[in-house]
Amino acid sequence: MKWALIGASRIAAGHMIGAFRAQPGGEVTAVLSADARRGAAYAEEHGIARSFDDLGTLLAEADCDAVYISTTNEKHHEQALAAIAAGKHVLCEKPLAMSVADAVRMVRAAKEAGVVFATNHHLRNAGAHLAIRDLVASGRLGRILSVRVSHAVNLPQALRGWRITDAAAGGGVIPDITVHDADTVRFHLDEDPVEVVAQMTASGLGQGVEDSVMSVWRMPSGVMVSTHESFTHPFAGTGIEIHGTEGAVVAREVMAQTPQGSVTLVDADGRYDVPFETHDLYERSMRLFEAAVRGEGRPSADGWDGVKSLAVALAVREAARTGAAQTIDYGV
Numbered sequence: 001m002k003w004a005l006i007g008a009s010r011i012a013a014g015h016m017i018g019a020f021r022a023q024p025g026g027e028v029t030a031v032l033s034a035d036a037r038r039g040a041a042y043a044e045e046h047g048i049a050r051s052f053d054d055l056g057t058l059l060a061e062a063d064c065d066a067v068y069i070s071t072t073n074e075k076h077h078e079q080a081l082a083a084i085a086a087g088k089h090v091l092c093e094k095p096l097a098m099s100v101a102d103a104v105r106m107v108r109a110a111k112e113a114g115v116v117f118a119t120n121h122h123l124r125n126a127g128a129h130l131a132i133r134d135l136v137a138s139g140r141l142g143r144i145l146s147v148r149v150s151h152a153v154n155l156p157q158a159l160r161g162w163r164i165t166d167a168a169a170g171g172g173v174i175p176d177i178t179v180h181d182a183d184t185v186r187f188h189l190d191e192d193p194v195e196v197v198a199q200m201t202a203s204g205l206g207q208g209v210e211d212s213v214m215s216v217w218r219m220p221s222g223v224m225v226s227t228h229e230s231f232t233h234p235f236a237g238t239g240i241e242i243h244g245t246e247g248a249v250v251a252r253e254v255m256a257q258t259p260q261g262s263v264t265l266v267d268a269d270g271r272y273d274v275p276f277e278t279h280d281l282y283e284r285s286m287r288l289f290e291a292a293v294r295g296e297g298r299p300s301a302d303g304w305d306g307v308k309s310l311a312v313a314l315a316v317r318e319a320a321r322t323g324a325a326q327t328i329d330y331g332v
Helices: 010-022 036-045 055-061 073-085 100-113 127-137 173-189 281-293 303-322
Strands: 002-006 027-032 050-052 066-069 089-092 117-119 144-152 195-201 212-218 224-230 238-244 248-252 262-267 270-273
Touching: 002 010, 002 055, 010 027, 010 066, 010 281, 027 036, 027 055, 036 050, 050 055, 055 073, 066 073, 073 089, 073 100, 089 100, 089 281, 100 117, 100 303, 117 281, 117 303, 127 173, 127 238, 127 248, 127 262, 144 173, 173 212, 173 224, 173 238, 173 303, 195 303, 212 303
Parallel strands: 002 027, 002 066, 027 050, 066 089, 089 117, 144 224
Antiparallel strands: 144 238, 195 212, 212 224, 238 248, 248 262, 262 270
8 A cells, every 4th residue: 555644743753654664565655744844854764755735735646545644633634534535545643533523524424435544543453452352352350340541651752742732733631642541441341431530630741731630431331440641650650450350450561652561360360471462563553454445354443433532532521621420422
């Protein structure tokens, strides 16, 4: 497949360009940046043939089958709709949009156009999370009682721009990290949260946006979920715990973009290290995306997965803003 990058982003440079090129015949043919000089420099640095500063021109002239959207959050909706109208398959960064309604429009437009639309939720591609999901699905933990997610990190200096200052661009820890945790919990439990309560604060980095949040979610099965997301915790570490009537799985340092961390199974007989594959998360995601384009299966996280993770995140923010429990509206 031939890809165009909508956004000359760090994540594209650090993870996605390599994942696209790792596929048989994979190419990155063009990049879009609002700053023409920055786009040209980015293209030269990463061996991309063409750069554009206008989306319409890129979609008309670039030799590409699909686009990867990694601009600031408020731009995703219109850029995705334009790419879909041009007949391009779309991989979009999370959150898909600033509202559930806009995210639903994106997914429905792609279906009507007959193109593949996917959300770049990378964690469900990690070997650690695939192993955890297998343990849950196998019944090894018994009836699931609760889930605890710790995703409190120290936001790297290089990312301390719009994420901590610009609410209009989709800044804040909730759209940046809570969406990932929503998708990960949905992936492991195979059900959607129905209600949330939450509190948020600015604890050192946020300027007009939250940089830390804690929330509790109710699942249809009765499972209780608690999550903690933050930009300001350099020593907290990340992890997920899933506790059941017959055992528990405790995973440390697995909420990451690289194949790392540990997974431990605990039951009445003791503690066991759980092995998992250490493949590249994004390369796996791209294999599944390209298979979906060929009509073979579905992307690892499709558009509806992106809609639902956004809906959970927005409900968490509203619960924290109002101090009242929020029923989650998935817009469908």
